[in-house]
Amino acid sequence: MTEAAFIDIDGGQVRLRGDWTIANYAALAPDVARQRSRIADVADVDLGAVGALDTAGVSLLHDLLGRDRLAALASDASALPPERRALLQAVAGVIDAAAPAPRAAGYAFGDIMERAGIAMLAFWRHVIDIAGFIGITLETSFHVLLRPRRWRITSLVANLERTGLDAVPIVALLTFLVGAVVAFLGATVLTGFGASIFTVDLVAFSFLREFGPMLTAIIVAGRTASAFTAQIGSMRANEEIDAIRVGGLNPVELLVVPRVAALLLALPMLSFVAMISGIVGGMLVCALTLEISPTMFVSVLESHVGLRHFIVGIAKAPIFAFLIAVIGCLEGFRVEGSAQSVGEHTTSSVVQSIFIVIVVDAVAALFCMEMGW
DSSP states (O other), rough: OOOEEEEEEETEEEEEEEEEEEGGHHHHHHHHHHHTTTTTTTTEEEEEEEEEEEEHHHHHHOOOOOOHHHHHHHTTTSSSSHHHHHHHHHHHHHHHHOOOOOOOOOOHHHHHHHHHHHHHHHHHHHHHHHHHHHHHHHHHHHHHHHHGGGGHHHHHHHHHHHHHHGGGGHHHHHHHHHHHHHHHHHHHHGGTTTOOGGGGHHHHHHIIIIIIHHHHHHHHHIIIHHHHHHHHHHHHHHHHHHHHHHHHOOOOOOOOHHHHHHHHHHHHHHHHHHHHHHHHHHHHHHHIIOOHHHHHHHHHHHHHSSSSHHHHHHHHHHHHHHHHHHHHHHHEEEEEEESHHHHHHHHHHHHHHHHHHHHHHHHHHHHHHHTTT
16 A cells, blocks of 8 residues: 655645655646645755655656756756656656647737748748659659660550550540530630631630640549559558669659650640540531531631641640659659558649649740740
8 A cells, every 4th residue: 555645835845745656646636736836936845755756756746846846856966866866857858848839829910921931831842842853854764765775665655555545535535525515605606796617716726726735634634643643652652662772773763754754655645636536526516506517617727727736736745744744753752651641642643733734834825825826
């Protein structure tokens, strides 16, 4: 039966007695809470009558005496034996390290600006990470390009099939339907002005310059960037990438370069399919609603739409492809090892890819307009 623990306050001295252990914690805690305010100004603390002492008792002493007074007791060699001083120092250090830092009282505008600043710093760090990863990818690509024996043709062909050939049906169907919608809207508006023939120009210009490459890039961003992130992220979660490094191989050369090269080849071809499908969809609507035959549609297209519009549109595809592939692979390498992290970075790669595609397309459209292209 352990001795009952208690706190004795006598004038300017606090005398602690009994066993300050986990067994007496329930009895000690109310007494500590009650006496804490009474001993705030007491300078002299006597622990000579304290019996057993464990970590639970030290935590109660920390609550009762405070950090500074407990640290003074732990550093006083004459008051306590070495083993107890070491226990006080160790437990007090852990409690102080785990205690949350006091948060300064803020105000609404300051909190908003703080969150905006944190978001901008995170965005800036992410831009730096993307730029660095682009540099690593380009360096590795040029290094491999000059050494044909290191080309991974099997991986390239497999990724080309998954990113290009398997995506043809969905790209062709969606762009066909969008082309039909654009032609229908153009016919609805232009017929009122007696200019229904210009629906052909509307469909051709929109798909050759903008809708063809951009819609394809958005579809690929949702379909392929997520696949790249999930594949590399799963390998990172399973520590397969660490195994690749241990084996003396370069993960960027092995995993990133074939995916980037495959998408660089696949996206221009998919963009061409999207352009043709969108124009065919518009041609079908023109034939059904405006009585513009396919022959007349092709004739107007040939006479009114120059080759430069096709070149401007198809030139965007490799840029979109490179950015989508790099973002998808980078997010895969940033996975931290759990299934939740894989899902979060997969979502992030899709959002970033679609965002960068739209931004780059808008900048390219403004640049081409200023250059008169």
